[in-house]
Amino acid sequence: MNRSSEYFAGPETSRLDSIVHALRLRICTADPGVEHLLHENKLAAEFGVSRTPIRHALQRLSYEHLVQTRSGVGTVVAPLDPASGPRDFDVLRGIIELAAATATRPVPTQPLFALRGLAMSLDAIALDSFTFAQHFDLRAALIPLLSALIEDPILAEAHAAAHWRMLRRSQGFGAAELAAQHAALSQAFAAIATQTDAGPVLSAFAATAARPAP
Missing domain, CATH: 1.20.120 (Four Helix Bundle (Hemerythrin (Met), subunit A))
Incomplete structure:
Protein backbone atom coordinates (compact mmCIF):
# COMPACT_ATOMS: atom_id res chain seq x y z
CA MET A 1 0.00 0.00 0.00
CA ASN A 2 1.08 3.58 -0.49
CA ARG A 3 1.84 5.87 2.41
CA SER A 4 -1.61 7.39 2.58
CA SER A 5 -3.13 4.00 3.37
CA GLU A 6 -2.35 4.69 7.01
CA TYR A 7 -5.31 7.08 7.02
CA PHE A 8 -7.79 4.46 5.86
CA ALA A 9 -6.29 1.28 7.24
CA GLY A 10 -8.72 -1.54 7.93
CA PRO A 11 -8.31 -5.10 9.17
CA GLU A 12 -5.25 -7.03 8.06
CA THR A 13 -5.74 -7.91 4.43
CA SER A 14 -4.80 -11.10 2.64
CA ARG A 15 -1.98 -11.27 0.12
CA LEU A 16 -4.58 -11.41 -2.65
CA ASP A 17 -6.29 -8.28 -1.31
CA SER A 18 -2.93 -6.50 -1.25
CA ILE A 19 -2.23 -7.44 -4.87
CA VAL A 20 -5.69 -6.31 -5.98
CA HIS A 21 -5.25 -3.01 -4.13
CA ALA A 22 -1.85 -2.41 -5.74
CA LEU A 23 -3.18 -3.17 -9.22
CA ARG A 24 -6.21 -0.94 -8.72
CA LEU A 25 -3.93 1.92 -7.73
CA ARG A 26 -1.73 1.28 -10.76
CA ILE A 27 -4.74 1.27 -13.08
CA CYS A 28 -6.28 4.37 -11.52
CA THR A 29 -3.05 6.36 -11.73
CA ALA A 30 -2.21 5.35 -15.32
CA ASP A 31 -3.12 7.47 -18.32
CA PRO A 32 -6.82 6.61 -18.85
CA GLY A 33 -6.53 7.30 -22.56
CA VAL A 34 -3.92 4.60 -23.22
CA GLU A 35 -4.44 0.84 -23.38
CA HIS A 36 -2.18 -1.15 -21.03
CA LEU A 37 -1.40 -4.87 -21.23
CA LEU A 38 -1.02 -6.77 -17.94
CA HIS A 39 1.35 -9.75 -18.17
CA GLU A 40 0.58 -12.55 -15.70
CA ASN A 41 4.18 -13.81 -15.59
CA LYS A 42 5.63 -10.36 -14.95
CA LEU A 43 3.06 -9.63 -12.25
CA ALA A 44 3.72 -12.99 -10.58
CA ALA A 45 7.45 -12.24 -10.49
CA GLU A 46 6.85 -8.70 -9.23
CA PHE A 47 4.64 -9.79 -6.33
CA GLY A 48 6.56 -12.97 -5.60
CA VAL A 49 3.62 -15.32 -6.10
CA SER A 50 2.51 -17.96 -8.57
CA ARG A 51 0.26 -17.13 -11.51
CA THR A 52 -2.80 -18.50 -9.68
CA PRO A 53 -3.30 -15.56 -7.27
CA ILE A 54 -2.52 -13.17 -10.13
CA ARG A 55 -5.32 -14.75 -12.16
CA HIS A 56 -7.66 -14.45 -9.18
CA ALA A 57 -6.70 -10.80 -8.78
CA LEU A 58 -7.30 -10.08 -12.46
CA GLN A 59 -10.64 -11.86 -12.26
CA ARG A 60 -11.72 -9.55 -9.43
CA LEU A 61 -10.61 -6.53 -11.44
CA SER A 62 -12.58 -7.88 -14.39
CA TYR A 63 -15.74 -8.03 -12.26
CA GLU A 64 -15.14 -4.35 -11.49
CA HIS A 65 -14.65 -3.63 -15.22
CA LEU A 66 -11.18 -2.25 -14.59
CA VAL A 67 -9.67 -4.77 -17.02
CA GLN A 68 -10.83 -6.82 -19.98
CA THR A 69 -9.70 -10.21 -21.27
CA ARG A 70 -9.20 -10.30 -25.02
CA SER A 71 -8.71 -13.49 -26.99
CA GLY A 72 -5.21 -13.77 -28.38
CA VAL A 73 -4.08 -10.67 -26.48
CA GLY A 74 -4.50 -11.22 -22.75
CA THR A 75 -5.68 -8.93 -19.98
CA VAL A 76 -5.75 -5.25 -20.82
CA VAL A 77 -6.69 -2.02 -19.11
CA ALA A 78 -8.96 -0.53 -21.73
CA PRO A 79 -8.65 3.20 -22.46
CA LEU A 80 -11.45 5.57 -21.49
CA ASP A 81 -12.97 7.90 -24.05
Missing part, protein backbone atom coordinates in the same frame (compact mmCIF):
# COMPACT_ATOMS: atom_id res chain seq x y z
CA PRO A 82 -12.29 11.48 -22.88
CA ALA A 83 -15.57 12.64 -24.41
CA SER A 84 -17.59 10.35 -22.13
CA GLY A 85 -16.03 11.66 -18.91
CA PRO A 86 -18.91 13.92 -17.81
CA ARG A 87 -21.41 11.16 -18.59
CA ASP A 88 -19.50 8.71 -16.39
CA PHE A 89 -19.98 10.97 -13.36
CA ASP A 90 -23.69 11.29 -14.17
CA VAL A 91 -24.03 7.50 -14.49
CA LEU A 92 -22.49 6.92 -11.06
CA ARG A 93 -24.67 9.56 -9.47
CA GLY A 94 -27.77 8.09 -11.11
CA ILE A 95 -26.94 4.58 -9.89
CA ILE A 96 -26.46 5.75 -6.30
CA GLU A 97 -29.67 7.80 -6.42
CA LEU A 98 -31.61 4.79 -7.73
CA ALA A 99 -30.10 2.57 -5.04
CA ALA A 100 -31.06 5.12 -2.39
CA ALA A 101 -34.63 5.36 -3.68
CA THR A 102 -35.10 1.58 -3.56
CA ALA A 103 -33.32 0.92 -0.24
CA THR A 104 -35.49 -0.54 2.52
CA ARG A 105 -33.02 -1.79 5.12
CA PRO A 106 -31.03 -0.27 7.97
CA VAL A 107 -27.26 -0.07 7.72
CA PRO A 108 -25.63 -3.06 9.47
CA THR A 109 -23.52 -2.18 12.48
CA GLN A 110 -20.12 -3.06 11.00
CA PRO A 111 -20.45 -0.94 7.81
CA LEU A 112 -21.89 1.90 9.87
CA PHE A 113 -18.86 1.92 12.17
CA ALA A 114 -16.55 1.63 9.16
CA LEU A 115 -18.16 4.67 7.52
CA ARG A 116 -17.80 6.69 10.70
CA GLY A 117 -14.18 5.61 10.94
CA LEU A 118 -13.56 6.89 7.41
CA ALA A 119 -15.20 10.18 8.37
CA MET A 120 -12.79 10.64 11.28
CA SER A 121 -9.84 9.75 9.07
CA LEU A 122 -10.86 12.31 6.45
CA ASP A 123 -11.28 14.97 9.14
CA ALA A 124 -7.60 14.49 9.99
CA ILE A 125 -6.55 15.60 6.49
CA ALA A 126 -6.54 19.30 5.65
CA LEU A 127 -8.72 20.20 2.68
CA ASP A 128 -5.88 21.95 0.83
CA SER A 129 -3.46 19.03 1.25
CA PHE A 130 -5.76 16.23 0.05
CA THR A 131 -3.77 14.17 -2.47
CA PHE A 132 -4.96 11.78 -5.16
CA ALA A 133 -3.35 8.88 -3.27
CA GLN A 134 -5.45 9.74 -0.21
CA HIS A 135 -8.53 10.18 -2.39
CA PHE A 136 -7.88 6.77 -3.95
CA ASP A 137 -7.47 5.03 -0.59
CA LEU A 138 -10.63 6.60 0.82
CA ARG A 139 -12.69 5.67 -2.24
CA ALA A 140 -11.18 2.16 -2.26
CA ALA A 141 -12.50 1.71 1.28
CA LEU A 142 -15.81 3.45 0.55
CA ILE A 143 -16.81 1.59 -2.63
CA PRO A 144 -17.40 -1.87 -1.06
CA LEU A 145 -19.16 -0.28 1.92
CA LEU A 146 -21.66 1.50 -0.32
CA SER A 147 -22.08 -1.54 -2.57
CA ALA A 148 -22.93 -3.62 0.50
CA LEU A 149 -25.85 -1.26 1.22
CA ILE A 150 -27.37 -1.77 -2.24
CA GLU A 151 -29.95 -4.54 -2.07
CA ASP A 152 -30.11 -5.47 -5.76
CA PRO A 153 -26.93 -7.41 -6.65
CA ILE A 154 -26.94 -6.24 -10.27
CA LEU A 155 -27.23 -2.61 -9.17
CA ALA A 156 -24.51 -3.16 -6.56
CA GLU A 157 -22.14 -4.53 -9.22
CA ALA A 158 -22.98 -1.63 -11.53
CA HIS A 159 -22.24 0.80 -8.71
CA ALA A 160 -18.80 -0.67 -8.05
CA ALA A 161 -17.88 -0.64 -11.75
CA ALA A 162 -19.11 2.94 -12.24
CA HIS A 163 -17.37 4.12 -9.07
CA TRP A 164 -14.02 2.64 -10.10
CA ARG A 165 -14.41 4.19 -13.55
CA MET A 166 -15.05 7.58 -11.94
CA LEU A 167 -11.95 7.12 -9.82
CA ARG A 168 -9.90 6.46 -12.96
CA ARG A 169 -11.27 9.70 -14.36
CA SER A 170 -10.21 11.62 -11.26
CA GLN A 171 -6.51 10.71 -11.52
CA GLY A 172 -5.94 13.91 -13.47
CA PHE A 173 -7.57 16.14 -10.86
CA GLY A 174 -5.66 19.19 -9.75
CA ALA A 175 -5.52 20.64 -6.25
CA ALA A 176 -8.78 22.56 -6.62
CA GLU A 177 -10.70 19.51 -7.85
CA LEU A 178 -9.29 17.31 -5.09
CA ALA A 179 -10.23 19.96 -2.53
CA ALA A 180 -13.76 19.90 -3.96
CA GLN A 181 -13.83 16.12 -3.54
CA HIS A 182 -12.66 16.49 0.05
CA ALA A 183 -15.42 19.01 0.73
CA ALA A 184 -18.11 16.87 -0.92
CA LEU A 185 -17.05 13.76 0.98
CA SER A 186 -16.89 15.68 4.26
CA GLN A 187 -20.43 16.96 3.69
CA ALA A 188 -21.63 13.43 2.94
CA PHE A 189 -20.05 12.02 6.08
CA ALA A 190 -21.54 14.86 8.14
CA ALA A 191 -24.97 14.17 6.65
CA ILE A 192 -24.92 10.51 7.71
CA ALA A 193 -23.63 11.13 11.23
CA THR A 194 -27.01 10.31 12.76
CA GLN A 195 -28.42 8.13 9.98
CA THR A 196 -29.00 4.40 10.37
CA ASP A 197 -31.03 3.64 7.23
CA ALA A 198 -29.35 2.74 3.95
CA GLY A 199 -31.45 5.09 1.80
CA PRO A 200 -30.34 8.39 3.37
CA VAL A 201 -26.74 7.15 3.62
CA LEU A 202 -26.59 6.32 -0.08
CA SER A 203 -28.36 9.54 -0.98
CA ALA A 204 -25.74 11.57 0.88
CA PHE A 205 -22.95 10.06 -1.21
CA ALA A 206 -24.69 10.61 -4.55
CA ALA A 207 -23.53 14.23 -4.42
CA THR A 208 -19.89 13.12 -4.25
CA ALA A 209 -20.25 11.86 -7.83
CA ALA A 210 -21.00 15.33 -9.19
CA ARG A 211 -19.20 16.39 -12.36
CA PRO A 212 -16.02 18.38 -11.73
CA ALA A 213 -16.27 22.06 -12.56
CA PRO A 214 -15.12 22.80 -16.14
Whole structure:
Protein backbone atom coordinates (compact mmCIF):
# COMPACT_ATOMS: atom_id res chain seq x y z
CA MET A 1 0.00 0.00 0.00
CA ASN A 2 1.08 3.58 -0.49
CA ARG A 3 1.84 5.87 2.41
CA SER A 4 -1.61 7.39 2.58
CA SER A 5 -3.13 4.00 3.37
CA GLU A 6 -2.35 4.69 7.01
CA TYR A 7 -5.31 7.08 7.02
CA PHE A 8 -7.79 4.46 5.86
CA ALA A 9 -6.29 1.28 7.24
CA GLY A 10 -8.72 -1.54 7.93
CA PRO A 11 -8.31 -5.10 9.17
CA GLU A 12 -5.25 -7.03 8.06
CA THR A 13 -5.74 -7.91 4.43
CA SER A 14 -4.80 -11.10 2.64
CA ARG A 15 -1.98 -11.27 0.12
CA LEU A 16 -4.58 -11.41 -2.65
CA ASP A 17 -6.29 -8.28 -1.31
CA SER A 18 -2.93 -6.50 -1.25
CA ILE A 19 -2.23 -7.44 -4.87
CA VAL A 20 -5.69 -6.31 -5.98
CA HIS A 21 -5.25 -3.01 -4.13
CA ALA A 22 -1.85 -2.41 -5.74
CA LEU A 23 -3.18 -3.17 -9.22
CA ARG A 24 -6.21 -0.94 -8.72
CA LEU A 25 -3.93 1.92 -7.73
CA ARG A 26 -1.73 1.28 -10.76
CA ILE A 27 -4.74 1.27 -13.08
CA CYS A 28 -6.28 4.37 -11.52
CA THR A 29 -3.05 6.36 -11.73
CA ALA A 30 -2.21 5.35 -15.32
CA ASP A 31 -3.12 7.47 -18.32
CA PRO A 32 -6.82 6.61 -18.85
CA GLY A 33 -6.53 7.30 -22.56
CA VAL A 34 -3.92 4.60 -23.22
CA GLU A 35 -4.44 0.84 -23.38
CA HIS A 36 -2.18 -1.15 -21.03
CA LEU A 37 -1.40 -4.87 -21.23
CA LEU A 38 -1.02 -6.77 -17.94
CA HIS A 39 1.35 -9.75 -18.17
CA GLU A 40 0.58 -12.55 -15.70
CA ASN A 41 4.18 -13.81 -15.59
CA LYS A 42 5.63 -10.36 -14.95
CA LEU A 43 3.06 -9.63 -12.25
CA ALA A 44 3.72 -12.99 -10.58
CA ALA A 45 7.45 -12.24 -10.49
CA GLU A 46 6.85 -8.70 -9.23
CA PHE A 47 4.64 -9.79 -6.33
CA GLY A 48 6.56 -12.97 -5.60
CA VAL A 49 3.62 -15.32 -6.10
CA SER A 50 2.51 -17.96 -8.57
CA ARG A 51 0.26 -17.13 -11.51
CA THR A 52 -2.80 -18.50 -9.68
CA PRO A 53 -3.30 -15.56 -7.27
CA ILE A 54 -2.52 -13.17 -10.13
CA ARG A 55 -5.32 -14.75 -12.16
CA HIS A 56 -7.66 -14.45 -9.18
CA ALA A 57 -6.70 -10.80 -8.78
CA LEU A 58 -7.30 -10.08 -12.46
CA GLN A 59 -10.64 -11.86 -12.26
CA ARG A 60 -11.72 -9.55 -9.43
CA LEU A 61 -10.61 -6.53 -11.44
CA SER A 62 -12.58 -7.88 -14.39
CA TYR A 63 -15.74 -8.03 -12.26
CA GLU A 64 -15.14 -4.35 -11.49
CA HIS A 65 -14.65 -3.63 -15.22
CA LEU A 66 -11.18 -2.25 -14.59
CA VAL A 67 -9.67 -4.77 -17.02
CA GLN A 68 -10.83 -6.82 -19.98
CA THR A 69 -9.70 -10.21 -21.27
CA ARG A 70 -9.20 -10.30 -25.02
CA SER A 71 -8.71 -13.49 -26.99
CA GLY A 72 -5.21 -13.77 -28.38
CA VAL A 73 -4.08 -10.67 -26.48
CA GLY A 74 -4.50 -11.22 -22.75
CA THR A 75 -5.68 -8.93 -19.98
CA VAL A 76 -5.75 -5.25 -20.82
CA VAL A 77 -6.69 -2.02 -19.11
CA ALA A 78 -8.96 -0.53 -21.73
CA PRO A 79 -8.65 3.20 -22.46
CA LEU A 80 -11.45 5.57 -21.49
CA ASP A 81 -12.97 7.90 -24.05
CA PRO A 82 -12.29 11.48 -22.88
CA ALA A 83 -15.57 12.64 -24.41
CA SER A 84 -17.59 10.35 -22.13
CA GLY A 85 -16.03 11.66 -18.91
CA PRO A 86 -18.91 13.92 -17.81
CA ARG A 87 -21.41 11.16 -18.59
CA ASP A 88 -19.50 8.71 -16.39
CA PHE A 89 -19.98 10.97 -13.36
CA ASP A 90 -23.69 11.29 -14.17
CA VAL A 91 -24.03 7.50 -14.49
CA LEU A 92 -22.49 6.92 -11.06
CA ARG A 93 -24.67 9.56 -9.47
CA GLY A 94 -27.77 8.09 -11.11
CA ILE A 95 -26.94 4.58 -9.89
CA ILE A 96 -26.46 5.75 -6.30
CA GLU A 97 -29.67 7.80 -6.42
CA LEU A 98 -31.61 4.79 -7.73
CA ALA A 99 -30.10 2.57 -5.04
CA ALA A 100 -31.06 5.12 -2.39
CA ALA A 101 -34.63 5.36 -3.68
CA THR A 102 -35.10 1.58 -3.56
CA ALA A 103 -33.32 0.92 -0.24
CA THR A 104 -35.49 -0.54 2.52
CA ARG A 105 -33.02 -1.79 5.12
CA PRO A 106 -31.03 -0.27 7.97
CA VAL A 107 -27.26 -0.07 7.72
CA PRO A 108 -25.63 -3.06 9.47
CA THR A 109 -23.52 -2.18 12.48
CA GLN A 110 -20.12 -3.06 11.00
CA PRO A 111 -20.45 -0.94 7.81
CA LEU A 112 -21.89 1.90 9.87
CA PHE A 113 -18.86 1.92 12.17
CA ALA A 114 -16.55 1.63 9.16
CA LEU A 115 -18.16 4.67 7.52
CA ARG A 116 -17.80 6.69 10.70
CA GLY A 117 -14.18 5.61 10.94
CA LEU A 118 -13.56 6.89 7.41
CA ALA A 119 -15.20 10.18 8.37
CA MET A 120 -12.79 10.64 11.28
CA SER A 121 -9.84 9.75 9.07
CA LEU A 122 -10.86 12.31 6.45
CA ASP A 123 -11.28 14.97 9.14
CA ALA A 124 -7.60 14.49 9.99
CA ILE A 125 -6.55 15.60 6.49
CA ALA A 126 -6.54 19.30 5.65
CA LEU A 127 -8.72 20.20 2.68
CA ASP A 128 -5.88 21.95 0.83
CA SER A 129 -3.46 19.03 1.25
CA PHE A 130 -5.76 16.23 0.05
CA THR A 131 -3.77 14.17 -2.47
CA PHE A 132 -4.96 11.78 -5.16
CA ALA A 133 -3.35 8.88 -3.27
CA GLN A 134 -5.45 9.74 -0.21
CA HIS A 135 -8.53 10.18 -2.39
CA PHE A 136 -7.88 6.77 -3.95
CA ASP A 137 -7.47 5.03 -0.59
CA LEU A 138 -10.63 6.60 0.82
CA ARG A 139 -12.69 5.67 -2.24
CA ALA A 140 -11.18 2.16 -2.26
CA ALA A 141 -12.50 1.71 1.28
CA LEU A 142 -15.81 3.45 0.55
CA ILE A 143 -16.81 1.59 -2.63
CA PRO A 144 -17.40 -1.87 -1.06
CA LEU A 145 -19.16 -0.28 1.92
CA LEU A 146 -21.66 1.50 -0.32
CA SER A 147 -22.08 -1.54 -2.57
CA ALA A 148 -22.93 -3.62 0.50
CA LEU A 149 -25.85 -1.26 1.22
CA ILE A 150 -27.37 -1.77 -2.24
CA GLU A 151 -29.95 -4.54 -2.07
CA ASP A 152 -30.11 -5.47 -5.76
CA PRO A 153 -26.93 -7.41 -6.65
CA ILE A 154 -26.94 -6.24 -10.27
CA LEU A 155 -27.23 -2.61 -9.17
CA ALA A 156 -24.51 -3.16 -6.56
CA GLU A 157 -22.14 -4.53 -9.22
CA ALA A 158 -22.98 -1.63 -11.53
CA HIS A 159 -22.24 0.80 -8.71
CA ALA A 160 -18.80 -0.67 -8.05
CA ALA A 161 -17.88 -0.64 -11.75
CA ALA A 162 -19.11 2.94 -12.24
CA HIS A 163 -17.37 4.12 -9.07
CA TRP A 164 -14.02 2.64 -10.10
CA ARG A 165 -14.41 4.19 -13.55
CA MET A 166 -15.05 7.58 -11.94
CA LEU A 167 -11.95 7.12 -9.82
CA ARG A 168 -9.90 6.46 -12.96
CA ARG A 169 -11.27 9.70 -14.36
CA SER A 170 -10.21 11.62 -11.26
CA GLN A 171 -6.51 10.71 -11.52
CA GLY A 172 -5.94 13.91 -13.47
CA PHE A 173 -7.57 16.14 -10.86
CA GLY A 174 -5.66 19.19 -9.75
CA ALA A 175 -5.52 20.64 -6.25
CA ALA A 176 -8.78 22.56 -6.62
CA GLU A 177 -10.70 19.51 -7.85
CA LEU A 178 -9.29 17.31 -5.09
CA ALA A 179 -10.23 19.96 -2.53
CA ALA A 180 -13.76 19.90 -3.96
CA GLN A 181 -13.83 16.12 -3.54
CA HIS A 182 -12.66 16.49 0.05
CA ALA A 183 -15.42 19.01 0.73
CA ALA A 184 -18.11 16.87 -0.92
CA LEU A 185 -17.05 13.76 0.98
CA SER A 186 -16.89 15.68 4.26
CA GLN A 187 -20.43 16.96 3.69
CA ALA A 188 -21.63 13.43 2.94
CA PHE A 189 -20.05 12.02 6.08
CA ALA A 190 -21.54 14.86 8.14
CA ALA A 191 -24.97 14.17 6.65
CA ILE A 192 -24.92 10.51 7.71
CA ALA A 193 -23.63 11.13 11.23
CA THR A 194 -27.01 10.31 12.76
CA GLN A 195 -28.42 8.13 9.98
CA THR A 196 -29.00 4.40 10.37
CA ASP A 197 -31.03 3.64 7.23
CA ALA A 198 -29.35 2.74 3.95
CA GLY A 199 -31.45 5.09 1.80
CA PRO A 200 -30.34 8.39 3.37
CA VAL A 201 -26.74 7.15 3.62
CA LEU A 202 -26.59 6.32 -0.08
CA SER A 203 -28.36 9.54 -0.98
CA ALA A 204 -25.74 11.57 0.88
CA PHE A 205 -22.95 10.06 -1.21
CA ALA A 206 -24.69 10.61 -4.55
CA ALA A 207 -23.53 14.23 -4.42
CA THR A 208 -19.89 13.12 -4.25
CA ALA A 209 -20.25 11.86 -7.83
CA ALA A 210 -21.00 15.33 -9.19
CA ARG A 211 -19.20 16.39 -12.36
CA PRO A 212 -16.02 18.38 -11.73
CA ALA A 213 -16.27 22.06 -12.56
CA PRO A 214 -15.12 22.80 -16.14
